[in-house]
Amino acid sequence: MKREIPILITLIFGVFMIVQFFIPHPAVNDIANRLQNWAIIVIAFSYVLGSANILRINGELVYRRGPGWLYKLVLVIAFFMMVIPGMFLGIGEGTWTNDRLFTNTYIPLASTMYASLAFFIASAAFRAFRVRTWQASVLALTAVIVMLGRIPISHMIWHDLPNVVDWVMNVPNAVAQRGILIGAALGAIATGLKVILGIERSYLGRE
Amino acid sequence: MDFFWLSVAGLATIAVLSFLYNDNPLYKVAEHFFVGIAAGYVVCAEFYNVFLPNLWNPLTSGTDYWLVIPLLLGLALFTRFSNNIGWISRWPMSVIIGTYAGLAVIGFASGDMVLQVQASLIPVFEPATVSKFSGDPSVMNFLDILKNPLFTLGLIAVLFYFFFSVEHKGGLKHIAVVGTTLLMIGFGAGYGYTVMTRIALLFDRFYFLFVEWLQVASA
Amino acid sequence: MAHSTLQKLEKLDRRWVFLAMALAVAAPLFFKIGLAPKTTPPVKEFYDYIEALPPGSRVLCSFDYDPGSKAELDPMCISVLEHLMDKGHKPVVITLWSTAPALIERNVNLICRDKYGKQYGTDYVYLGLKEGREAVMVAMGKSIRATFPVDFYGTPVEQIPLMNGVENYEQFQALINVSAGYPGTKEYVQYVTTRFAIPLLSGASAVSVPEYSAYYQSGQLKGLLTGITGAAEYEALLGKPGLALIAMDGQTMGHFVIIAFILFGNIVYFFLRREKARG
Numbered sequence: 001m002k003r004e005i006p007i008l009i010t011l012i013f014g015v016f017m018i019v020q021f022f023i024p025h026p027a028v029n030d031i032a033n034r035l036q037n038w039a040i041i042v043i044a045f046s047y048v049l050g051s052a053n054i055l056r057i058n059g060e061l062v063y064r065r066g067p068g069w070l071y072k073l074v075l076v077i078a079f080f081m082m083v084i085p086g087m088f089l090g091i092g093e094g095t096w097t098n099d100r101l102f103t104n105t106y107i108p109l110a111s112t113m114y115a116s117l118a119f120f121i122a123s124a125a126f127r128a129f130r131v132r133t134w135q136a137s138v139l140a141l142t143a144v145i146v147m148l149g150r151i152p153i154s155h156m157i158w159h160d161l162p163n164v165v166d167w168v169m170n171v172p173n174a175v176a177q178r179g180i181l182i183g184a185a186l187g188a189i190a191t192g193l194k195v196i197l198g199i200e201r202s203y204l205g206r207e
Numbered sequence: 208m209d210f211f212w213l214s215v216a217g218l219a220t221i222a223v224l225s226f227l228y229n230d231n232p233l234y235k236v237a238e239h240f241f242v243g244i245a246a247g248y249v250v251c252a253e254f255y256n257v258f259l260p261n262l263w264n265p266l267t268s269g270t271d272y273w274l275v276i277p278l279l280l281g282l283a284l285f286t287r288f289s290n291n292i293g294w295i296s297r298w299p300m301s302v303i304i305g306t307y308a309g310l311a312v313i314g315f316a317s318g319d320m321v322l323q324v325q326a327s328l329i330p331v332f333e334p335a336t337v338s339k340f341s342g343d344p345s346v347m348n349f350l351d352i353l354k355n356p357l358f359t360l361g362l363i364a365v366l367f368y369f370f371f372s373v374e375h376k377g378g379l380k381h382i383a384v385v386g387t388t389l390l391m392i393g394f395g396a397g398y399g400y401t402v403m404t405r406i407a408l409l410f411d412r413f414y415f416l417f418v419e420w421l422q423v424a425s426a
Numbered sequence: 427m428a429h430s431t432l433q434k435l436e437k438l439d440r441r442w443v444f445l446a447m448a449l450a451v452a453a454p455l456f457f458k459i460g461l462a463p464k465t466t467p468p469v470k471e472f473y474d475y476i477e478a479l480p481p482g483s484r485v486l487c488s489f490d491y492d493p494g495s496k497a498e499l500d501p502m503c504i505s506v507l508e509h510l511m512d513k514g515h516k517p518v519v520i521t522l523w524s525t526a527p528a529l530i531e532r533n534v535n536l537i538c539r540d541k542y543g544k545q546y547g548t549d550y551v552y553l554g555l556k557e558g559r560e561a562v563m564v565a566m567g568k569s570i571r572a573t574f575p576v577d578f579y580g581t582p583v584e585q586i587p588l589m590n591g592v593e594n595y596e597q598f599q600a601l602i603n604v605s606a607g608y609p610g611t612k613e614y615v616q617y618v619t620t621r622f623a624i625p626l627l628s629g630a631s632a633v634s635v636p637e638y639s640a641y642y643q644s645g646q647l648k649g650l651l652t653g654i655t656g657a658a659e660y661e662a663l664l665g666k667p668g669l670a671l672i673a674m675d676g677q678t679m680g681h682f683v684i685i686a687f688i689l690f691g692n693i694v695y696f697f698l699r700r701e702k703a704r705g
Contacts (some may be wrong), residue, residue, distance in 0.1 A: 006297040017309025017564075021317075021621065029568060036565040037261065037572060038277035039306040040558035042299045044257035045281030047524060047557060051246035056288065063237035064211050071239045079241025086251035091528060092578065093535060100526045101249045102248060104216040104315035108415065108526070109241040110493035112223035115412045116678070119227055119403035122447040123440040126687040130695050140692075142395025144685050147402055150655050151678040152461035166466055167350045169396060169639045175357050176393025177640035178323050179365030179386070192312040195304060203304050204297055227444045248577040249524045256527065256555040260576040310560045310617060318616030318646070328643030396636045400653060403632035404498055406451060406680030407654035410673045411497030413452040426672055 007198040013039065014196030055079055078105075142168065217420040220412055277302075331359045357389070365389050429701050435694045439451070443687065450683040454675030461674045462662055468642055469659040472627050472649025473509070475600065481514045483599035486624075488614070489533070491606035492525040495631050500533065501657040501670035502604050502629035507537040508666055511544065516588055518598070520553045520574065522562055522609050527555045530573050533576060548587045554578030559609040560617050567594050567622040595622040600648075602630040611638055627659070 013035055058072040066072075086097045093099070117174035131137045148154055149165025158164075194200035222237035262278060265271040280299040287296040333355045340348040367379075367384030375383040417424040479485070479695040487506065491499040510517050517538070521530045531552060538550040546552075556562045565573045570592055571583050583589045591597060601624045605611040611628040619626045623649045630638050632653025642650045651660055654677060657670035 002294045002297070006301040009298055009301035010308070013302055014307030014309035014312075015308055018312055021313045031664040033565065033568050036275075036306065036558075036561050036568075037424050038280070039302055039561045040556065040565065040573070041257065041262050041274070041277035042280050042284070042302045043559070043561065044253045044261075044557040045284050045299070046303060047249050047253050049249050049284045049287065053288075054246045054287065054407065068235075071235050074236050075239040075246075078240045079247040081252055082244050082247025083347065086247065087254060091248070091255060093528075093531055097251070100212055101244070102528050104212040105219055105240065106244045106248060107529075108216040108219040108412075108495065109223060109237055109244070110525075111408060111415075111427075111496055112220045113241065115405070115408035115497070116223060116227065117412045118402075118409035118451070119444040119447055120359035121402055121405050122684055122687055123443045125684045125690040126438070126443050127440070129688045129691060131692050135387055138388055138391040139395040139398070140688060142392045143398040143402075143689065145397030146396050146478040147685055148679040150399065150403060150652075152463040152655075152658075152674050153678060153679050155464060162464060162466065163347050164350070166221075167347070168392065168666075170643050171350070171354050171634065172361070172389050172392040173396040173636050174292050174640045174643040175361045176365055177637050178327065178358075178362055179369065180393070181319045181323050181391070181637075181640055183369045185315040187327065188311050188315040188634065189320070192308040194317075195308040196312070203300065207208045228441065245525060250608050252555055253528055253557055256578070257557050260574070260580070261556075265575070306561055310502075310564060314560065314613070314616035317620045322620060322644055322646055323640065347511070382451075393636060396639075397633075400632040400635045402681065402684050403653045403655065403677070404495075406630070406677055406684075407498045407673055408495075409447075409451050409680065410676035413455060413676070414669070414672070417452065417455050 003201070003204055006204055007201065011196055011198065014192070051079075142173075170174075213420050217416060220416060224412075325360050327358045329355055329358060330358060361385065361389050429698075432694055432698045432701065436698060442463050446527060446687075447680070447683055450679040451676045454679055459675045459678075461678055462671060463655050463674060465659050465663060466652065466656070467658050468647075468650035468652060469663070470649075471652055472629075473650045473660060473663045475625070475627055476506075476509050476515070477604075479513065479515060481597050483513075483515045484592070484597060485510055485515050485517050486595070486598040486601045487517045488601065488603045488605075489521050489530045490523045490526065490610045491521060491529075491604060491631070492523050493529060495606035497669075497673075498631050498654050498657070499604050499606055499629065500529070501654070501668050501673075502651050503530070503533050503659065504668060505536055505657065505664055505666065505670075506604065506629065507533060507663055508541070508603055509660075511538060511542040512664070515599075516549055518551045518553065518588065518592070521555050522557075522559060523606070524555060524557060527578065539571060547581075551586055551588050552578045553583070555606050560613050563613060563617045564607070564621070569592055577675045595624040598624060600625050600627060602627045602629070604651075605634065606631045607634060610634070611641070611647070615641050619646055629660075632656075660701065 009115060016028070016032045016035050019030055055076065058075045060066075061072045062069050062076060082097060085095070089095045089097060091097050091102070092206075129140060131140050145168065146165055148157055149161045154161045154165070191200060195203070219237055222233045225231055226234040236289045262274055266278065280302055283295045284299045285296070288293045316380065336352045336354070339353055364386035366381050366386075368383045373379065386412070418426055439465050489503050507517060519530060521527060529569050534550065534552045538544045539546065544550055554577060556573060563571060574583060576582050577586060580701070594676060595601070595618065601614065601618065603611050603614050603626060605628060611626070611630055611634065614626055618624060624648070627649045628638060628647050629651035631655070635650070635652045636652055641647045651657055654673055658674050661668050661671050
C-alpha cells in the first residue's frame with residue numbers, strides 16, 4: 001500500500017503520457033486527456049498545500065512565541081489580508097485585492113526583491129570576477145563584449161560590434177547551449193524512464 | 208486615496224532596498240509581508256482559475272463524476288501534515304511525478320534531442336564562405352567561415368567534454384579545451400544577459416520611485 | 427601603488443559599489459540622452475512574422491511572467507498586444523504563472539479595451555490562469571475547451587464568439603509566448619511546437635536568451651525578443667515608444683558600471699598579485 005500503489009500510479013500516468021504521443025487513437029487520447037486533467041487539478045492542490053504549509057509553520061511559531069514571531073505574525077496577517085477578501089470578492093480588475101493590495105504591495109515588493117540583485121551582481125563583478133585562468137578570461141571577455149554589444153551605442157564603439165555579438169549568440173553560444181541541451185535531454189529521458197519503471201524511487205521517501 | 212496607495216508601494220520599495228545598507232526590521236517586515244501576500248494570492252488564483260472551472264463546477268453540475276478522483280487525490284496531499292497517515296500523500300505525489308516524468312521523456316526527446324542534433328547535421332565546411340571572405344575580407348565574413356565547423360566539430364568537442372569519462376590528456380585534451388572554451392563563451396553570454404535583466408528591473412524601480420511616485424523626474 | 431591602498435581597494439565596502447550602481451542607473455532619469463538600439467535579426471523576424479500573418483488571424487498569447495519580471499516583460503506584452511491590434515489580429519490570452527493573472531489582465535484591458543476600443547469576446551479573449559505547466563500545454567493540444575472551460579471572468583468558452591470552432595492549437599495561426607522562465611518558451615518548444623506544429627514566437631527575459639538562442643538558431647523559434655533591449659527594438663519598429671525605450675539610457679549606464687567594476691577589480695587583483703610575487 002505504502003510503496004506499491006504509488007509506483008503503480010506513477011507507472012500508469014507516466015505510460016499514458018508517453019503512449020498518447022505514439023498512438024494517437026481516440027481511445028488512448030480520451031484516457032490520456034482525462035489523466036492530464038486530473039493531474040492539472042492535483043498540481044493546483046499542491047500549490048495550495050505549499051501555501052498551507054507556510055501558514056502552518058509560521059502560525060505555529062506565532063502560537064509558541066518562537067524566534068522572530070512578530071515577523072511571522074506579519075506573514076500570517078498578510079496571508080489573511082489577501083485570502084479573505086480575495087475569496088469573497090475575487091482577484092480581478094476592480095476588486096480591492098487586485099487594485100489596492102496586489103498592485104501596491106506585492107508588485108513593488110516582488111519587483112524590488114529581484115531588482116536588488118543588480119547591486120549584488122555589481123558587487124560580484126568587482127570582487128569575484130577575476131581573470132585567473134584561460135577559461136575565466138574567455139568568460140570575462142565574452143561577458144564584456146555581450147554587455148557592450150547589447151547597448152544602443154554599441155555601433156559607435158565599433159561598427160561591427162552588434163554583428164559580432166549576434167554571431168557570438170547564434171554560433172559559439174548556441175553551440176555551447178546545444179551541447180548542454182542535448183546532455184540535459186539525455187539525463188531527463190533516462191531519469192523519466194527510471195521513475196516510470198519504478199527503478200528510481202527516491203521521491204517516495206525512506207519508509 | 209490613490210497617492211496613499213502609491214506611497215504604500217513607494218515605502219514597500221524603500222523597505223526592500225534598505226537591505227542594501229544592512230539587514231533591518233523594516234526589511235524583515237517587508238519580506239514576511241511579501242511571502243504572506245504571495246501565498247494568499249496563489250490560493251485565490253488557484254481557487255478561481257482551476258478549482259471552480261475544472262473541478263467544482265463540472266462535479267456539482269453532474270457533467271463529470273470521475274472528477275471525484277482528483278478531488279480525493281488533491282485532498283490526500285494534505286495528509287502530509289499527519290505523522291500517521293502521511294504516506295497517503297504519496298498517491299497524489301505519484302500522479303504529479305508520473306505525469307511530468309512521462310511528458311518529459313517525449314518533450315526532451317522530440318524538442319531538444321532530435322531537433323537540436325538535426326540542426327547540427329550540416330556540412331562541416333562551407334566553401335562559399337571562403338570565396339566570400341577572399342572577395343571581402345571583413346571580420347564578419349571571417350566569422351562566417353567558422354560557423355559550420357563550430358556547429359559540427361565544436362558541438363562534438365562540447366559533448367566530448369561532458370560525456371567521455373576517459374582522462375583528458377594528449378590529443379584528447381585539446382578537444383576538451385575547445386569544448387570548455389565554447390562553454391565559457393556560453394557562460395559569459397549568460398552573465399552578460401543576466402546583467403541586462405537585473406539592470407532593467409532596477410531601472411524600473413527607480414522609474415517608479417522618481418517618476419511615478421515622487422514625480423521629481425519625468426519620462 | 428602602495429600595498430595598503432591596494433588591499434583597502436580590494437576590501438572596499440560593497441555599499442560603495444551599490445551606491446555607484448544606483449547613481450549610474452538612476453541618473454539618466456534626470457539627465458536624458460534618448461538612446462535607441464538598432465534592430466537585430468531575431469527581433470526583426472519576430473516583427474515580420476506578425477506582419478505577414480493574414481489579417482484577423484487568431485493568435486494564442488501565453489504571457490508567463492510574474493511581478494518580479496514585470497519591468498522587462500510588460501513592455502513586450504504591451505507591444506505584442508498593440509501589434510496584434512494594429513494588424514487586426516485576434517489574441518486569445520492565457521497565463522501559466524500563478525501570480526500572473528492580475529498583471530496580464532491589466533495589460534489586456536489597457537491595450538485591447540481602453541486603447542483600441544475592441545470588443546471583448548469577438549476581438550480578444552482572456553482565459554486566465556491554468557496551473558499544471560507542461561501538462562496544460564499538452565492538454566491544450568487535445569482540447570482547449572476541456573483545459574479552459576471558462577474564461578477569466580467565468581464565462582463558458584462556448585458562449586465566446588472568438589472561441590467558436592476552437593478545439594486545439596490547429597485553429598491558431600501562431601503562438602506568442604512572453605516568458606520569464608519555467609514554464610515558458612523552453613517548455614513550449616519541447617511540448618508544443620514539435621508535437622502540434624504551431625509556429626512559436628518568443629519574448630524572453632534576457633536571462634533566458636542564451637539558452638533560447640539555440641532554439642532560434644535551429645528554427646524552433648520564428649523570432650525572439652531579447653530582453654529589455656529586444657523590447658526596445660520592437661517598440662522602435664512599431665513606432666510606439668514605451669518603457670523599454672525609456673529604459674535604454676539607464677541600461678547603457680548600468681552595463682558600463684558593471685564593465686568598469688570588472689576591469690577595476692582585475693586591475694587591483696593584478697597589482698596585488700604582482701606585489702605578492704615581489705615579496
